Amino acid sequence: MPRGxxxxxxxDGPGARFPTRRQAARLADGREIIYFDRxxxxxxxAADRRELTARAEAAEVRFDRLLGEPVAIAAHRQDRTHLPPxxxxxxxxxxxxxxTEVPAEDYQVVVLENRFPTFTERAPAGIGRCEVVCFSSDHxxxxxxxxxxxxxxxxxxxxxxxRELARLPGVRWVFPFENRGAEIGVTLAHPHGQIYAYPYLPxxxxxxxxxxxxxRRATGGDLFAEVLDGERAGPRVVAAGEHWTAFVxxxxxxxxxxxxxxxxxxPDIPSLTDAxxxxxxxxxxxxxxxxxxxxHDPLPYVAAWQQAPVRAGxxxxxxxxxxxxIRRAPGKLKHLAGSELGAGAFLGDLRPEDVAARLRxxxxxxx
Amino acid sequence: MPRGxxxxxxxDGPGARFPTRRQAARLADGREIIYFDRxxxxxxxAADRRELTARAEAAEVRFDRLLGEPVAIAAHRQDRTHLPPxxxxxxxxxxxxxxTEVPAEDYQVVVLENRFPTFTERAPAGIGRCEVVCFSSDHxxxxxxxxxxxxxxxxxxxxxxxRELARLPGVRWVFPFENRGAEIGVTLAHPHGQIYAYPYLPxxxxxxxxxxxxxRRATGGDLFAEVLDGERAGPRVVAAGEHWTAFVxxxxxxxxxxxxxxxxxxPDIPSLTDAxxxxxxxxxxxxxxxxxxxxHDPLPYVAAWQQAPVRAGxxxxxxxxxxxxIRRAPGKLKHLAGSELGAGAFLGDLRPEDVAARLRxxxxxxx
Numbered sequence: 001m002p003r004g005x006x007x008x009x010x011x012d013g014p015g016a017r018f019p020t021r022r023q024a025a026r027l028a029d030g031r032e033i034i035y036f037d038r039x040x041x042x043x044x045x046a047a048d049r050r051e052l053t054a055r056a057e058a059a060e061v062r063f064d065r066l067l068g069e070p071v072a073i074a075a076h077r078q079d080r081t082h083l084p085p086x087x088x089x090x091x092x093x094x095x096x097x098x099x100t101e102v103p104a105e106d107y108q109v110v111v112l113e114n115r116f117p118t119f120t121e122r123a124p125a126g127i128g129r130c131e132v133v134c135f136s137s138d139h140x141x142x143x144x145x146x147x148x149x150x151x152x153x154x155x156x157x158x159x160x161x162x163r164e165l166a167r168l169p170g171v172r173w174v175f176p177f178e179n180r181g182a183e184i185g186v187t188l189a190h191p192h193g194q195i196y197a198y199p200y201l202p203x204x205x206x207x208x209x210x211x212x213x214x215x216r217r218a219t220g221g222d223l224f225a226e227v228l229d230g231e232r233a234g235p236r237v238v239a240a241g242e243h244w245t246a247f248v249x250x251x252x253x254x255x256x257x258x259x260x261x262x263x264x265x266x267p268d269i270p271s272l273t274d275a276x277x278x279x280x281x282x283x284x285x286x287x288x289x290x291x292x293x294x295x296h297d298p299l300p301y302v303a304a305w306q307q308a309p310v311r312a313g314x315x316x317x318x319x320x321x322x323x324x325x326i327r328r329a330p331g332k333l334k335h336l337a338g339s340e341l342g343a344g345a346f347l348g349d350l351r352p353e354d355v356a357a358r359l360r361x362x363x364x365x366x367x
Numbered sequence: 368m369p370r371g372x373x374x375x376x377x378x379d380g381p382g383a384r385f386p387t388r389r390q391a392a393r394l395a396d397g398r399e400i401i402y403f404d405r406x407x408x409x410x411x412x413a414a415d416r417r418e419l420t421a422r423a424e425a426a427e428v429r430f431d432r433l434l435g436e437p438v439a440i441a442a443h444r445q446d447r448t449h450l451p452p453x454x455x456x457x458x459x460x461x462x463x464x465x466x467t468e469v470p471a472e473d474y475q476v477v478v479l480e481n482r483f484p485t486f487t488e489r490a491p492a493g494i495g496r497c498e499v500v501c502f503s504s505d506h507x508x509x510x511x512x513x514x515x516x517x518x519x520x521x522x523x524x525x526x527x528x529x530r531e532l533a534r535l536p537g538v539r540w541v542f543p544f545e546n547r548g549a550e551i552g553v554t555l556a557h558p559h560g561q562i563y564a565y566p567y568l569p570x571x572x573x574x575x576x577x578x579x580x581x582x583r584r585a586t587g588g589d590l591f592a593e594v595l596d597g598e599r600a601g602p603r604v605v606a607a608g609e610h611w612t613a614f615v616x617x618x619x620x621x622x623x624x625x626x627x628x629x630x631x632x633x634p635d636i637p638s639l640t641d642a643x644x645x646x647x648x649x650x651x652x653x654x655x656x657x658x659x660x661x662x663h664d665p666l667p668y669v670a671a672w673q674q675a676p677v678r679a680g681x682x683x684x685x686x687x688x689x690x691x692x693i694r695r696a697p698g699k700l701k702h703l704a705g706s707e708l709g710a711g712a713f714l715g716d717l718r719p720e721d722v723a724a725r726l727r728x729x730x731x732x733x734x
Contacts, residue, residue: 059714064618065594067571068578071618073715118706118714177705185702196706203711204434211435227432251431251438304709322709335552336703338544339485339563342671342689344570347426347485348440 008036010156011274020156027101028052030122031113036157038108038149046094048103058126059118061199070200072126074118084188086139090115091190093137102134108150109157110134111195119199127170129197133157134190141191142298143178144288144365151281158195158305159270159277165197166310173198173205173309176269181300183333184326193303201309208306209313216316224318228261236356239286239364243279246287248356253346255328256299256355258287260321267308267317284321289365291325294358301325375403377523378641387523394468395419397489398480403524405475405516413461415470425493426485428566437567439493441485451555453506457482458557460504469501475517476524477501478562486566494537496564500524501557508558509665510545511655511732518648525562525672526637526644532564533677540565540572540676543636548667550700551693560670568676575673576680583683591685595628603723606653606731610646613654615723620713622695623666623722625654627688634675634684651688656732658692661725668692 008020021041024034029052035044059072084090090101102110111133113120119128135143135154143151158176165174178193179186201209215223231237231247238246238258246260260283262276272280291299302324308317328334328349339345375387388408391401396419402411426439451457457468469477478500480487486495502510502521510518525543532541545560546553568576582590598604598614605613605625613627627650629643639647658666669691675684695701695716706712 060718062618064616064620065582065590066575066578068574068581069618069711069713071620071713071715073618073718075716075718075721173710175706175710177709179704183702184704184708185700186704194705196710196712198710198712202706204709207435207711208433211433214435215432223432249431251429251436251440253431253438302705302708304705324708333552337546337551337553338542338561338669338671339569341669341691342544342571343540343542343563343565344436344574345563345565346436346438348438349442351427351440351442354442 008156008160010159011272011277017274018152018156020153022160025103027103027112029054029115031115033102033110033112035104035107036109036111036153036160038153041108044104044107046103046105048099050099054122055115055117058120058123058128060125069203072118074126076116086189089139089188089190091132091134091188091192092139101132102137107134107137109136109153111157111161114194119197121168126199127168128199129165129168129171129195131161131165131195131197133161133176133193133195135193136191139190142180143191143193143303144285144292146191146285148278148281148285151285152277154193155269155272155277155280159272161195162268162307163270165195168197170199171197171310172201174268174307175202176305176307178301178303180303181298183300184302186300201312204304205306205309209309209316212313212316222316224265224316228263228318231259231261232263235353238290238356238359239283241279241283243276244283246283248352248359250352252348252350252352252355254324254326255334255349256291256294256301256323256325257352258291258323258359260284260287260323262319265318267314268319269305269307271319286364287323287359290359290362291323293362295327295330297330299325300327375523375527377526378639378644384641385519385523387520389527392470394470394479396421396482398482400469400477400479402471402474403476403478403520403527405520408475411471411474413470413472415466417466421489422482422484425487425490425495427492436570439485441493443483453556456506456555456557458499458501458555458559459506468499469504474501474504476503476520478524478528481561486564488535493566494535495566496532496535496538496562498528498532498562498564500528500543500560500562502560503558506557509547510558510560510670511652511659513558513652515645515648515652518652519644521560522636522639522644522647526639528562529635529674530637532562535564537566538564538677539568541635541674542569543672543674545668545670547670548665550667551669553667568679571671572673572676576676576683579680579683589683591632591683595630595685598626598628599630602720605657605723605726606650608646608650610643611650613650615719615726617719619715619717619719619722621691621693621715622701622717623658623661623668623690623692624719625658625690625726627651627654627690629686632685634681635686636672636674638686653731654690654726657726657729658690660729662694662697664697666692667694 057076059074114130117130424443426441481497484497
C-alpha cells in the first residue's frame, strides 16, 4: 500500500455511499501528487522516473498601499509551459516512453502541486500552496461532459483539499477555480482546475466580508440571505433544484455571469451534505450545458468558488460559485479597458434579465 | 463667429503664452462638438449635414451589494462601430462626399460627445457625459508622435473638459483616459482618448480616497506623499523632470505599469501651472517612447488620469496618471483569469524593479 493511503472522508462517512481511496505520493522533484479513486481503485504506486529539478521559487507578496490590496509578484511564472501539442500534454497519464506529470497509466481525479506555483510551502516567501486538479484522464473531456458521478468525485476532492489546505500554517483563503478556454489564457487544454491556498485574504472575499459586516451593523440584516432570497424570487434565475439556485446577478459585470448558491447557509464545500453535493452537480452540469449552447461553441469561462475565509467570518459566510465569461457575442470578447482597468468601473454590455431569459430558453442537461 | 466661441483659459490667462480658440457647435443629432485651436485658428462653422437620429439611451447604474460597487449596464453599446477600415474612419476630418463625425476639413484637437455613450445628460438614467478627444486629424498619428506643443494643447483641453464636466449636475468624477491598441479592444484606430464624467465615484478612486483617509486617521501621515517620496528615492524611477516623476509602482499589477506624479500636490489637471503642464508633456512623451521601444512595437496600453473626486477629498488628493499594458512579452498578453477575475488577486509576472531598469535603459524622447 503506497505512502499516504487512506479513505476519503465524504459526508456520509468513509466507505459509505461512495467508498473512495485517497493515495498520496511524491513526484521526482518532491511535489505531492494525490490520486482520488472511487472503489474498486487500483494501487497508485508507480514512481515518477523523470529527472526534474526541485523548484523553490514562489511569489513575493507586496502591498499596494494606495488601493489597500496585496499583489503577488511571481516572476518565475513567465517560463511556464504554454499550450503544448496534445501529444505532449503534461496532465495526460504516462504512456510508455512518454512520462508526464502523472506517473500512472490512467486515473480518475488526481491532484498535484503546480510545477510553477505562485505560492508554495517550500519557499521563504509566498507561503501557501497551488494545486492542479485533473478532472479526467481523457484529454478531450471537459467539466460539462463529466458523468454526474465523476463530477461528484471532483466536489469531494475540493472538499478534501479545502480541509487540508486550510490547515497549512499561514493560509488565509482556499480558492478552487477553473479557467476554461485559450481566450482567457489557459495554457493547458487538458480538463483541469486549480486550487490556490493564499497567505492573505484576496480582495473579492475581503470586500464581501466587509460588506456583509457593514450591512449587519447598519441594519441588523443578513446581506447574503437578502441577495439570495431576492434572486430566487426574481427574473434572473437560470436553473434551480431542491438545494441550489443558479442566477445571473442583478449587477452582473460580465456578458455571461451565473452565480450558484446552496439554499442552506454553509461556509465552505466541506460543510455541504451528501444531498447538497449531488444537488450541486445536477444544477452545475445543467448550467454549463446552457453556457455552451449560448453561442453553439464551448464557452471560455472562469468558475470561482467563494468560500469563507479560513479564520474570519465563517458564521456570516454563504458559500457560492461564480461563473463568468468574457465572450459577449460569437467571435467577440469583452475587453477590459480604461473604465474597468483604470477606474475599476465595469460597463456591462448586456441586461442581466435578458441573459437569464436566454439561458433559461436553451437546452440544459438533466442528470 | 460660431456659437460657443471663446478663448480657452490656460493657467497664464486667455491669450497669453498660448492663445487658443474654443469653438463649440452641434452635430446633426444634437451632440456637442468643440474645436480647440491654437491661434491663428480658422473659424469652425461648417455644419454637420448627415442625417443622424438622436440617441437617448444611456446606461442603467446598478449596485453590486456584495462587492459594494456600482456597475453600469449599457446594453446599447453592443452595436457600436467596430474597427472600420481607414477610409471610413469616423474621426478623420470630413472630405468631399465623405462626411464624418467632424464636419471640418482639418482640426487640431477636437472633442465630441460619444455617439454610443455610457452616460449622457439627455437620458432619464445614467446621467453624466462621455466624450471623445481627438488628438490629431492625422489618422496615422499616435500620442507618442505628437509634437510637444500639440501634446500641451491636449493637456489644456483635458483641463478645460475637467472643469466643465465637473459642473454638470450629478457628476462625481471626471476621468480622462486613453485606450491604445486593438489588443485591449480599441474599436477606432484614429488617435484619440476619452473622457467619462461618472454619476458615481468609481472603485479605484473610491478605494484610494478611503486608504488615504484611513492612513491619516491611523498615523496622521500623508499616504500620497509617502508613496511618492519613497518612489522618487527608490530603484523604480523610469524618468523624471523638475516637476514630474514617472515610476513603476512597488506593487505593480501589470507587466508594464508606470505612474506619473507631479511633485507638487494638486487635486486635478486644471490646477497644474503652465510649467507643470509643459513638464508633464516632456516626461510623458519620453515615457511613451520607452514603452514603444520595449518590444520594438507600439505597446497597447491604458492611460488613466486619477483626479480628485468632484465633491470629496480634494485637499487630500494627489493627481497622477497611471499607464498600464497587458503585453507581457512580444506576442504574449497577460490574460486575467481565475485569481484576478474570481478573487481580485493579481499575480504580477515581472519584478517592478526589473521593468523599471529595462525602461531606463531604453531610448526615450527628449522634447
